[in-house]
Amino acid sequence: MNRRAMRRFVSRFMVGLMVLAVVIAVLPLLLILGSLLLRGAGARSPAFFVSSPAPVGMPGGGVLHAIVGTLMIVGMASLAGIPLGIAAGFYCSEYNGTRLASVTRFVADVLNGTPSIVVGVFAWTWVVRAQGHYSATAGAVALAVLMLPMVMRTTEELLKLVPVSLREAALALGYSRWRTSLVVVLRTALPGIVTGSLLSVARIAGETAPLLFTVLGSQYLSFDVDRPMAALPLVVYQYAIGPYPAWHRLAWTSALVLILVVLVLSIAARIVTRQRFGRRD
Amino acid sequence: MTEPLPRLRTEKLSAMYGKFTAVKNVSLAFAPNKVHALIGPSGCGKSTFLRTLNRMHEMTPGGWIVGKVYLDDQDVYANGVSPIQLRRRVGMVFQKPTPFPTMSIFDNVAAGLVLDRSKSKREVAEIVERSLVRAALWNEVKDRLKASAVGLSGGQQQRLCLARTIAPEPEVILLDEPTASLDPQGTQRIEELVFELKREFTIIIVTHNMQQAARVSDTTSFFYLGEMVEHGATRRIFTTPKEERTEAYITGRFG
Amino acid sequence: MAQPADPAATPAPPGQAQSRSLAGGSLGDVVFKWILILSALAIPLLLGGLLYELVKGSLPAIEAFGLGFLTSSVWDPVAERFGAWPLIFGTLLTSFIALLLAVPLSLGVAIYLTEFAPGPIRRPVAMVIELLAAIPSVVYGLWGIFVLIPFLTSTVYPWLQGTLGFLPIFQGPIYGPSVLSASLILTIMVMPYIMSVSREVLLAVPEGQREAALALGATRWEAVTSAIVPYAKSGIIGAVILGLGRALGETMAVTMLIGNSHEISASLFAPGYSMAAAIANEFSEAASTLHYASLTYVALALFGVTVLVNAGARLLIWRVGRRGGSA
Numbered sequence: 001m002n003r004r005a006m007r008r009f010v011s012r013f014m015v016g017l018m019v020l021a022v023v024i025a026v027l028p029l030l031l032i033l034g035s036l037l038l039r040g041a042g043a044r045s046p047a048f049f050v051s052s053p054a055p056v057g058m059p060g061g062g063v064l065h066a067i068v069g070t071l072m073i074v075g076m077a078s079l080a081g082i083p084l085g086i087a088a089g090f091y092c093s094e095y096n097g098t099r100l101a102s103v104t105r106f107v108a109d110v111l112n113g114t115p116s117i118v119v120g121v122f123a124w125t126w127v128v129r130a131q132g133h134y135s136a137t138a139g140a141v142a143l144a145v146l147m148l149p150m151v152m153r154t155t156e157e158l159l160k161l162v163p164v165s166l167r168e169a170a171l172a173l174g175y176s177r178w179r180t181s182l183v184v185v186l187r188t189a190l191p192g193i194v195t196g197s198l199l200s201v202a203r204i205a206g207e208t209a210p211l212l213f214t215v216l217g218s219q220y221l222s223f224d225v226d227r228p229m230a231a232l233p234l235v236v237y238q239y240a241i242g243p244y245p246a247w248h249r250l251a252w253t254s255a256l257v258l259i260l261v262v263l264v265l266s267i268a269a270r271i272v273t274r275q276r277f278g279r280r281d
Numbered sequence: 282m283t284e285p286l287p288r289l290r291t292e293k294l295s296a297m298y299g300k301f302t303a304v305k306n307v308s309l310a311f312a313p314n315k316v317h318a319l320i321g322p323s324g325c326g327k328s329t330f331l332r333t334l335n336r337m338h339e340m341t342p343g344g345w346i347v348g349k350v351y352l353d354d355q356d357v358y359a360n361g362v363s364p365i366q367l368r369r370r371v372g373m374v375f376q377k378p379t380p381f382p383t384m385s386i387f388d389n390v391a392a393g394l395v396l397d398r399s400k401s402k403r404e405v406a407e408i409v410e411r412s413l414v415r416a417a418l419w420n421e422v423k424d425r426l427k428a429s430a431v432g433l434s435g436g437q438q439q440r441l442c443l444a445r446t447i448a449p450e451p452e453v454i455l456l457d458e459p460t461a462s463l464d465p466q467g468t469q470r471i472e473e474l475v476f477e478l479k480r481e482f483t484i485i486i487v488t489h490n491m492q493q494a495a496r497v498s499d500t501t502s503f504f505y506l507g508e509m510v511e512h513g514a515t516r517r518i519f520t521t522p523k524e525e526r527t528e529a530y531i532t533g534r535f536g
Numbered sequence: 537m538a539q540p541a542d543p544a545a546t547p548a549p550p551g552q553a554q555s556r557s558l559a560g561g562s563l564g565d566v567v568f569k570w571i572l573i574l575s576a577l578a579i580p581l582l583l584g585g586l587l588y589e590l591v592k593g594s595l596p597a598i599e600a601f602g603l604g605f606l607t608s609s610v611w612d613p614v615a616e617r618f619g620a621w622p623l624i625f626g627t628l629l630t631s632f633i634a635l636l637l638a639v640p641l642s643l644g645v646a647i648y649l650t651e652f653a654p655g656p657i658r659r660p661v662a663m664v665i666e667l668l669a670a671i672p673s674v675v676y677g678l679w680g681i682f683v684l685i686p687f688l689t690s691t692v693y694p695w696l697q698g699t700l701g702f703l704p705i706f707q708g709p710i711y712g713p714s715v716l717s718a719s720l721i722l723t724i725m726v727m728p729y730i731m732s733v734s735r736e737v738l739l740a741v742p743e744g745q746r747e748a749a750l751a752l753g754a755t756r757w758e759a760v761t762s763a764i765v766p767y768a769k770s771g772i773i774g775a776v777i778l779g780l781g782r783a784l785g786e787t788m789a790v791t792m793l794i795g796n797s798h799e800i801s802a803s804l805f806a807p808g809y810s811m812a813a814a815i816a817n818e819f820s821e822a823a824s825t826l827h828y829a830s831l832t833y834v835a836l837a838l839f840g841v842t843v844l845v846n847a848g849a850r851l852l853i854w855r856v857g858r859r860g861g862s863a
Binding site for chain 2: 175179
């Protein structure tokens, strides 16, 4: 009798500890978002989004240059990483079971865990050193390398959800393999693939480490992809470790902009996925 | 000419998955404009046999065959024969309805037609309508041709798949247990259609429902453990089977 | 003899195609297949290229210092003498502390969310925690510098020193940017990874395992410890190792919080360094070829470790998935 009560007490106690763990785990998100809103929103003004930085000591200034830079660098990376990732994912799902498919899948998993700073060093030795100067292109290469395995794995998983029967129905109609793949299989899985790609864009948009010694950063608005360029995460970093309180305020506001971009992309992507799967069931 | 030439026939056909032989040495001939039923317990190889006829079997990982399949006396496994061309002449409807979920009802029926670029938009629209009429679905969907095909009932979806299959005018239609996932009413509609469609097509239907085979088919082949045990006119198979195993199956002693 | 069937016996369907040919190539298929093959090949080639560039880049350092590089503690860019031990030590130490704190926390959350939580809150809570993984590392760093560190140095660290000050790791002057600060930010950062992977693993445990234990009269907690966790064990270990991989390679937040000192100190309140942080800090202003090579050598070592760690984790998770599938 007593032992039974003890066992029930242990069970309740552990559940209590777990609830505490949930509270501790959720807390940082609330605190981080709270600080960002509190400190970041203060400096917000329209000028912030449409002007480039002011010289040190001068009030005002904005991060237009960094917003443009992030859009350009992430855009270039996506143009390379997404199509290639989708095609590679296609191979692994269509030719599942071949040696190349297993190797590619495994390597993609390994690359997915590679620290982004290592990819930055790779882009430096491969592009920056070879060209002899820092450039936005080198940063885009690094981000594309990070993106490729992510897009590949999500594409593959989503294509596997397309029922074999649909594939067979198309083939039985006299569709060639490529037409079956593109017209039937890809179109069926497309909403999910778009979601996955959005998520990977959100992730690389916040990457800082691979940009440090590839795009380097810049104080000026620039559209030249062959030159150093600014990017939002770099601006956050450089302003945060700088000595001036005005810079710190700019860092908070830039971080708020960055996190809005990233969170809006990720939340939107998640909602799209849920709706889609809800309908499937 | 007394006996018409067979539209489709197999010669010593065996079908394998890797090392496993699913169909053993089957020689069968299917006369045009008849309904041919393939019956037998599950796993007897009847579906695999059907899938060798339009070369779908080889799309299954590990699937390969030995033997010959002739369509109008052309060896369909010969070098230079394109399985894609073959499948336009030998259509197939599957057990589960497989409408393309991203396409409208109209686009589903037109799916096989757009492969042939010579057809104008108007011709395609005419064929789609005619196919839906022949599949006895036109009246139910004519007002929502642009709607998604996923909204149709199971029976309607299966008739849609039938319309999609007959639209490109194949010569042979393979039906792989087409009513297995349908309710009795949907089943009856499909059976009526099969009876209608044999005026224009040669139909081979796999079924594990013996009543269905008896109702719709002209000839019946009984498969057991990968072998074709007995083949003949449906009435004779069901009344006076020659083989003991056939009799055991149709009287329900196993299966 | 090949000859079309008798038209009299077989009324021709409209748009008759008796003479339709079966011949025809599929050039499209061949092209399509090769495009896919080349794209798939790009990924292994990328890994090869990465490895090649890193080895090539670090060759001068490998020739100069050999494997002794990994155990030497000298880091003197002026004298061109480099050793990575403080960096390796800092990386291992911060990751270890982070896992020590994050593992119980994330497992608690994962188990609560799969076994105990009321249905409607499961998904939202999991989603909120997974959103933590979406926050860019540099934002953690920013928050760490301006919010976390002031809080820690004013309250938590003095309290720790007061109560546990007899331990060498809690002695000495308290610095804001320190090994402990970096470890704590890492804890927050790796937790969502461990939580979400172990949650997936726990969800894959068949219902029968749970019911069998409960039917034997176990409490729900006993069902967790006796049936569910043992079943998912290797998957959970995989999740932890995956979290370790993240912690080892995490760059920005650690760079901003660890203090960037090549000195190894016994106290967790003292600044330290990590492999990733050293690369981030010094690479763009490296003074010499050998300095570049040494930093690339550090990157190569970091890459090697994370490859091993991730490959191990994948194999473990994959094994659970396969067992779940065959059961």
